[in-house]
Amino acid sequence: MSAPLDLPRWADTVLVPAISVVAAFLVAGLVVLGIGENPLSATRYLLQGSLGTGEGLGFTLFYMTDFIFVGLAVAVAYHAGLFNIGGEGQATLAGLGIALVLNNLTFLPGFLLIPLGILGAAAFGAAWAAVPGYLQAKRGSHIVITTIMFNWLASVLIVYLLVNVLREPQSMNPETRAFPDQSYIPFMHEVFAAFGIEIPASQLNLTLVLALAASYFVWLLIYRSRLGYAIRVVGSNPTAAVYAGISPARIIIVAMIISGALAGGLAVNELMGYQHRLLLEFTSGYGFVGIAVALMGRAHPVGIILASLLFGILYQGGAELAFEQPAITRDMVVVIGGIIILFAGALDGLFRRIVAHLFTRQKLARA
Amino acid sequence: MDLSSFVTVFDSALRLSIPLLAACLAGLWSERSGVVDIGLEGKMLVAAFAAAAAAYAFGSAWIGLVAGIGASVVFGLIHGFASISQRGNQIVSGVAINMLAAGLTAIVGNAWYAQGGRTPPLEGVQRFGDAIFGHSALVYIVLLAVPLTWFVLGRTRFGLRLRAVGENPAAVDTAGISVTGLRYTAVIIGGVLCGIGGTYLSVGQSAGFLPNMTAGKGFIALAALIFAKWRAWPALGACFLFGLLDAIAIRLQGISLPGIGEVPVQAIQALPYLMTVILLAGVIGKAIPPRAAGVPYVKER
Numbered sequence: 112m113s114a115p116l117d118l119p120r121w122a123d124t125v126l127v128p129a130i131s132v133v134a135a136f137l138v139a140g141l142v143v144l145g146i147g148e149n150p151l152s153a154t155r156y157l158l159q160g161s162l163g164t165g166e167g168l169g170f171t172l173f174y175m176t177d178f179i180f181v182g183l184a185v186a187v188a189y190h191a192g193l194f195n196i197g198g199e200g201q202a203t204l205a206g207l208g209i210a211l212v213l214n215n216l217t218f219l220p221g222f223l224l225i226p227l228g229i230l231g232a233a234a235f236g237a238a239w240a241a242v243p244g245y246l247q248a249k250r251g252s253h254i255v256i257t258t259i260m261f262n263w264l265a266s267v268l269i270v271y272l273l274v275n276v277l278r279e280p281q282s283m284n285p286e287t288r289a290f291p292d293q294s295y296i297p298f299m300h301e302v303f304a305a306f307g308i309e310i311p312a313s314q315l316n317l318t319l320v321l322a323l324a325a326s327y328f329v330w331l332l333i334y335r336s337r338l339g340y341a342i343r344v345v346g347s348n349p350t351a352a353v354y355a356g357i358s359p360a361r362i363i364i365v366a367m368i369i370s371g372a373l374a375g376g377l378a379v380n381e382l383m384g385y386q387h388r389l390l391l392e393f394t395s396g397y398g399f400v401g402i403a404v405a406l407m408g409r410a411h412p413v414g415i416i417l418a419s420l421l422f423g424i425l426y427q428g429g430a431e432l433a434f435e436q437p438a439i440t441r442d443m444v445v446v447i448g449g450i451i452i453l454f455a456g457a458l459d460g461l462f463r464r465i466v467a468h469l470f471t472r473q474k475l476a477r478a
Numbered sequence: 479m480d481l482s483s484f485v486t487v488f489d490s491a492l493r494l495s496i497p498l499l500a501a502c503l504a505g506l507w508s509e510r511s512g513v514v515d516i517g518l519e520g521k522m523l524v525a526a527f528a529a530a531a532a533a534y535a536f537g538s539a540w541i542g543l544v545a546g547i548g549a550s551v552v553f554g555l556i557h558g559f560a561s562i563s564q565r566g567n568q569i570v571s572g573v574a575i576n577m578l579a580a581g582l583t584a585i586v587g588n589a590w591y592a593q594g595g596r597t598p599p600l601e602g603v604q605r606f607g608d609a610i611f612g613h614s615a616l617v618y619i620v621l622l623a624v625p626l627t628w629f630v631l632g633r634t635r636f637g638l639r640l641r642a643v644g645e646n647p648a649a650v651d652t653a654g655i656s657v658t659g660l661r662y663t664a665v666i667i668g669g670v671l672c673g674i675g676g677t678y679l680s681v682g683q684s685a686g687f688l689p690n691m692t693a694g695k696g697f698i699a700l701a702a703l704i705f706a707k708w709r710a711w712p713a714l715g716a717c718f719l720f721g722l723l724d725a726i727a728i729r730l731q732g733i734s735l736p737g738i739g740e741v742p743v744q745a746i747q748a749l750p751y752l753m754t755v756i757l758l759a760g761v762i763g764k765a766i767p768p769r770a771a772g773v774p775y776v777k778e779r
Contacts, residue, residue: 142582146589194569252758253767255516255569256704259697260751267751271744396580402573440595442584449577453556457566457574 122466128407128414130462131454132421139447148438160431161424167431169299169313173380175416175423176315179322180376181401182419183329186410187373188254190333191366192346197243197258198374198398200265201236205375207269208235209382210277210389213290221293228294228383229321232375239265240371241364248360254367262398273391286390296384316384318376325376326412332369333412342366374398396445403448406456422448487725492617493683495721497522497692500620500675501699502706502713503627504668508554510631510708511664512644512770514568517557517575518672519696525550525676527583530597530687531590533604542604542681543616547673553579554669555662562661565774576696584689595689597680606682616678621714623671628710640664644768647775657775675699701754704765720750 118127140150161171181198188195212231216224243257273285282288299315333339344352345362352359381393400422407421408414422444429441454462501518508515528549533542553575560571587595606614631637640660642650647657679695680687698720705719706712727746734740757765 142585146586148589194567196569196573246755246759250759252755252760256700256758257755259516260701260755263694263697263751264748264755267744267748271742275742399573399577402570403577406570437592438589440585440588442581442588442595445577445581446585447581449574449579449581452570452577453560453574457560457568457571458564460566461564 118463118467118470122470123463124409124411124414127459127462127466128409128455130466131459132407132451134462135447135450135454138450139443142443142446143439146438148436153432153436153439156432156435157424157428159428160435161428165311166313167427169311169315170430171420171423171427172299172319173314173316173385173423174426175419176319176322176380176384177377177397178400178404178419178422179326179416180373180380181397182404182408182415183325183376183412184370184373185401185405186408186412186415187329187333187342188366188370189405189410190339190346191342191363192349193244193247193254193363193366193370195240195243195258195367195370196255196399196402197240197261197371198377198401199394199396200258200262200398201239201371201374202377202394202398203265203269204239205232205236205371205378206382206389206393207272208232208375209378210287210290213294213383214287217291219293221295224291224294225296225383228290229375229379232378232383233372234375236375236378237368237372240367240374244364244367247367248363266392270391273389277389284390287388289388290383294383295387296379298384314385316380318380318384321379322376323416325373326416329373330412338362338365374401400444400448403451403455407451483729487722487729489612490728491718491722491725492613493721494724495717496617496620497675497679497683497695498699498702498720499714499717500623500671500678501696502702502717503620503623503710504671504675505700505703506627506706506708506710506713507631507640507664507671508668509703509771510644510768511640511661512647512768512773512775513558513561513661513665514572514772515557515665515668516569516572516700517553517579517696518699519692519694520572520576520579521550521553521669521672522676522679522696523576523579523583523690523692524553525673526680526691527587527597527676527687529673529677530600530680531587533600533681534598534686537604539600539604539606539681543606543674543677546677546681547670550673550676551666551669554665554672558662558665561774562658562665565776568772568774580690583687587687587689595687597687600681600685604681605685606678614678614682616674616682620674620678623674624710624714631710641768644770647770651775651777657777661775698750701750704754704767705757707765708768723747723749 143150143153161167184198185195208231209228212228243254243261246252246257247254277287278285279288296316296318300310300312303310341357341362345359349359377397404415404418408418425444429444433440501522505515505518525546529542529546532545533539557571557575560566561568584595591597606616609615639655643657643660651657679691702716702720705716723746727743730741731743
């Protein structure tokens with residue numbers, strides 16, 4: 112079983128993830144076949160719906176924005192050796208932060224209110240992640256279990272607040288009143304229109320730029336900063352970290368705070384960029400998709416952007432596909448996400464061994 | 479509260495705790511052997527779907543139970559393959575199991591029945607009807623699993639070995655006993671129990687499958703497992719307590735208590751999660767998991 116696992120760098124970072132994605136799509140194709148539909152035409156509708164039209168592309172990039180944030184969130188914690196599966200809860204709380212800021216400071220002009228809303232999201236997301244981080248660092252509770260519990264606590268809390276506290280008295284829906292107009296993050300088509308360029312209208316808004324900036328920031332942080340180095344040391348060898356004078360407990364808490372703040376980006380895109388009010392279940396399980404994105408992207412910002420694009424295509428294309436072939440609902444994306452997590456995360460060793468095996472055979476043949 | 483309403487609450491607490499108990503015992507078997515299982519939710523969900531679909535197709539609740547167990551065991555084996563044979567990350571694999579289950583049940587349910595993911599309503603022999611004291615046979619099967627788990631794990635050679643694998647697999651390996659074999663056995667037993675729990679949800683408690691009908695029960699079961707400190711009898715207690723909280727939450731809806739006012743249902747729903755967090759933080763006693771839980775066993779080290 113112990114095939115040599117030292118692979119060339121390109122094989123490790125590109126080939127192995129690519130194989131697991133291809134394998135995931137083959138399995139997904141089998142599922143499509145299994146329910147009596149044609150996987151090839153399904154793929155055509157998927158690509159046509161997500162990339163074939165300007166409008167579709169806009170929606171694809173909108174979803175991509177969501178996934179970049181949650182993917183980065185999982186990745187930063189992952190570098191510190193933490194498996195943060197609390198993205199759902201952290202984003203939910205970030206949504207609460209946004210609503211509290213925007214609906215209480217309605218008198219502020221947009222150029223102040225928008226950054227404050229974003230800060231509110233980051234602060235609330237960070238706070239919700241900091242508690243499990245603290246409990247892991249200081250009390251030894253397992254981060255996975257605590258973040259699961261915090262996801263459920265967040266969903267219970269938000270239901271309570273939206274039903275009993277934040278809901279408008281005359282409204283029947285469990286949602287807040289609309290945010291003030293000046294707090295809307297501009298839609299991309301509006302921005303382009305201001306410059307006289309016409310692009311199709313979609314949900315895509317300027318948060319995408321923020322997501323790309325966050326990716327760059329995370330790259331700087333993890334690979335180019337002292338803190339990032341400390342995070343990676345704690346993640347790979349906490350004992351060595353102690354000898355190097357790094358406090359693992361402090362790094363764990365800091366990494367979770369950054370992770371939670373990044374998860375808040377999901378709320379910024381969804382609420383400030385599109386829904387313009389706080390409503391139930393706006394996170395739609397994207398927090399879990401973030402795990403797939405981070406695993407597929409090898410926790411590297413470039414990989415995460417590419418993986419987010421792929422999931423953006425899947426979400427938008429999946430919606431169009433569900434319209435064309437009603438038997439294939441958007442839950443297909445959840446299935447593909449699950450398979451990718453299984454293949455790229457848990458069965459990673461399997462594919463690595465297969466690739467390593469091929470490489471050694473090739474080397475022997477040449478010799 | 480008078481006697482009759484007390485009995486009603488007790489009765490509904492029992493009903494609500496049965497799926498928790500089944501999943502909790504499943505987690506207990508798996509984690510005692512050293513395989514962490516956060517896919518309890520997913521396994522219950524596939525079982526609930528498979529059971530309802532089979533019970534509808536074949537007109538028998540018992541065939542439904544077999545199908546539910548089968549589906550849950552298959553998912554358990556996927557988890558086992560990833561985490562035992564391939565030594566993958568058990569938590570990642572568990573997350574994958576949950577997502578796969580949520581997606582697959584919705585897709586297949588929608589493709590087969592075109593009712594938004596539901597199965598057609600079950601009636602008559604397609605369901606587990608009331609057998610004794612107004613409870614179905616499944617309730618007694620799950621309750622029976624508690625002493626059985628306690629006895630097998632605590633009083634038999636097989637149980638001793640299984641627990642040893644969860645604490646110190648290398649020692650068991652040295653004694654010439656297969657770590658892999660024992661862990662797979664535990665994962666399969668866990669699959670069977672989750673299968674019974676899922677079947678209870680769709681074919682016993684309700685009359686058919688609804689999308690996402692487990693609604694976090696797998697995670698509450700996980701909380702109960704921690705609360706019970708990975709022991710069978712305390713698991714019964716923890717699950718019943720959580721079931722009772724749920725029953726009280728339903729009962730308290732819209733009722734104003736003297737001196738306290740209206741207690742938000744959500745506050746009571748949050749209790750199991752909150753209690754688990756506090757327990758894990760070491761505030762009320764310490765929860766020590768099996769020592770090798772979550773660690774893949776590598777022979778050549």
